[in-house]
Amino acid sequence: MRKLSNILQLGLKELRSLYRDRTMLALIVYSFSLAIYSSATGVPESPYRATVAVIDEDRSQVSARILDAFQMPYFIQPRMLQSQEQMDQGMDRGDYTFTLNIPPKFQQDLLNGRQPTIQLNVDATQVSQAFTGAGHIQQIVSTEVDAFVKRYRGEEAVPVQAVIRSEFNPNLTRAWFGSINEVVNQITMLSIILTGAALIREREHGTIEHLLVMPITPFEIMVSKVWAMGLVVLLASGLSLHFVVEGWLGVPIAGSIPLFLLGTALHLFATTSMGIFFGTVAQSMPQLGMLFILVLIPLQILSGGQTPRESMPEPVQNIMLAAPTTHFIILAQGILFRGAGLAVVWPQLLAIASIGGVFFVGALSRLRKSLR
Structure with a gap:
C-alpha cells in the first residue's frame, strides 16, 4: 500500500508540474487540435477553386x-x-x-x-x-x-466494365485518413516528449536528488511518470477524436472508441517507457530533441502510417515489427476505419503489451543505473 501511495503522490506531483508548464500545455492543446486539422486539410487531394x-x-x-x-x-x-x-x-x-x-x-x-x-x-x-x-x-x-x-x-461499349466501390471512404476524402493518422502520430510524439522532459526537468531543477533521499525506489519514480503522462495523452486523444475528428472535421468513426483507447493505453505504456529511456540518455532538453527526431521520423515513415507496409522491403517490414507503432497503426486503422472488434485486433493488443513490457524493463534498468 505504501508503494501504491508513493506512485499516486508522485504522479500527482507530475501533473501539478505539467499544469505549471504553460509551454507544454500549449503544445498538447495545439498537437491535438490545430495540428490535426491542418494536417488533415492542409494538402488538398484535388484542386479547389483553381483559376x-x-x-x-x-x-x-x-x-x-x-x-x-x-x-x-x-x-x-x-x-x-x-x-x-x-x-x-x-x-x-x-x-x-x-x-x-x-x-x-x-x-x-x-x-x-x-x-x-x-x-x-x-x-x-x-x-x-x-x-x-x-x-x-x-x-x-x-x-x-x-x-x-x-x-x-458510334463505337460499341466495352462488354466488360469494372465498377469500383470504395467501402470505407466512398468519396476518398483525404481528411478522413489524414486526421486519424495524425492523432496516432501525436499520441506517439507527445508521450515520448512528456515523459522524457519530465525526467530531464527533475534533473535540471535538482529535485531528482530530493527524490533519491526519500524512501522511494526508481520503480516508483518511473511508474508515476508513466501513468501521469500517459493519462494526459490518453485524455487528450479521446477529446481530440470526439471534438476535432468527429465534430470539427466531420469524420465518421466506424468502430469502438473505448476499444481504441484500450489499445492507446497499452501503446502509451510502451512509448512512455521509451521517453524515460531517452530521458536517461539525454543530459538536456536539446539532446532529448535530437534523439527524438532520430527515432520519431523512422517510426512514422516505416510503421505504415504514411505508406503501406506491403510496399516496403521485407527486411524493413520484419524489423519494424519490433516497434509498438507498427502494431498500433494496424490496430487504429482496423478499429477506426473498418470497425474491427476485439476478435480481430487482439493480436495487436498482445504485441503492444509484450513490446511495452520489454521497453519498460529496459528503461527501468537504465534509470536505476543513471540514479546511482
Whole structure:
C-alpha cells in the first residue's frame, strides 16, 4: 500500500508540474487540435477553386465539352482569352494557375485519326494546386475527348466494365485518413516528449536528488511518470477524436472508441517507457530533441502510417515489427476505419503489451543505473 501511495503522490506531483508548464500545455492543446486539422486539410487531394484561362482557337463541339467540364468547386469558370500575349501576361501576374490553349482544327484532326495536342501551362509556384490540378485537367481532357469520339463514331461499349466501390471512404476524402493518422502520430510524439522532459526537468531543477533521499525506489519514480503522462495523452486523444475528428472535421468513426483507447493505453505504456529511456540518455532538453527526431521520423515513415507496409522491403517490414507503432497503426486503422472488434485486433493488443513490457524493463534498468 505504501508503494501504491508513493506512485499516486508522485504522479500527482507530475501533473501539478505539467499544469505549471504553460509551454507544454500549449503544445498538447495545439498537437491535438490545430495540428490535426491542418494536417488533415492542409494538402488538398484535388484542386479547389483553381483559376483557369483558355484560348479556344478551334471553337468546336469538343472544345466546348472540355470547357463545360471545368466545374465548381474544383475550378472557377474559365476565363476566355484572345491571344498568347494575354495568357503570358496573366501567368506572369499570377492571375491564373492554369492556362489551356486549344489549337485550330483540333476536332477535325481528332476525327481524322491524327493526334492533336493541347498546350497546358501550369504556374508551379502555386504548390498546393499545381500538381493535383494538372493531373485533374489531363483527366478531364482525356475523358471528354474519348466520350466525344466514341459518340461521333458510334463505337460499341466495352462488354466488360469494372465498377469500383470504395467501402470505407466512398468519396476518398483525404481528411478522413489524414486526421486519424495524425492523432496516432501525436499520441506517439507527445508521450515520448512528456515523459522524457519530465525526467530531464527533475534533473535540471535538482529535485531528482530530493527524490533519491526519500524512501522511494526508481520503480516508483518511473511508474508515476508513466501513468501521469500517459493519462494526459490518453485524455487528450479521446477529446481530440470526439471534438476535432468527429465534430470539427466531420469524420465518421466506424468502430469502438473505448476499444481504441484500450489499445492507446497499452501503446502509451510502451512509448512512455521509451521517453524515460531517452530521458536517461539525454543530459538536456536539446539532446532529448535530437534523439527524438532520430527515432520519431523512422517510426512514422516505416510503421505504415504514411505508406503501406506491403510496399516496403521485407527486411524493413520484419524489423519494424519490433516497434509498438507498427502494431498500433494496424490496430487504429482496423478499429477506426473498418470497425474491427476485439476478435480481430487482439493480436495487436498482445504485441503492444509484450513490446511495452520489454521497453519498460529496459528503461527501468537504465534509470536505476543513471540514479546511482
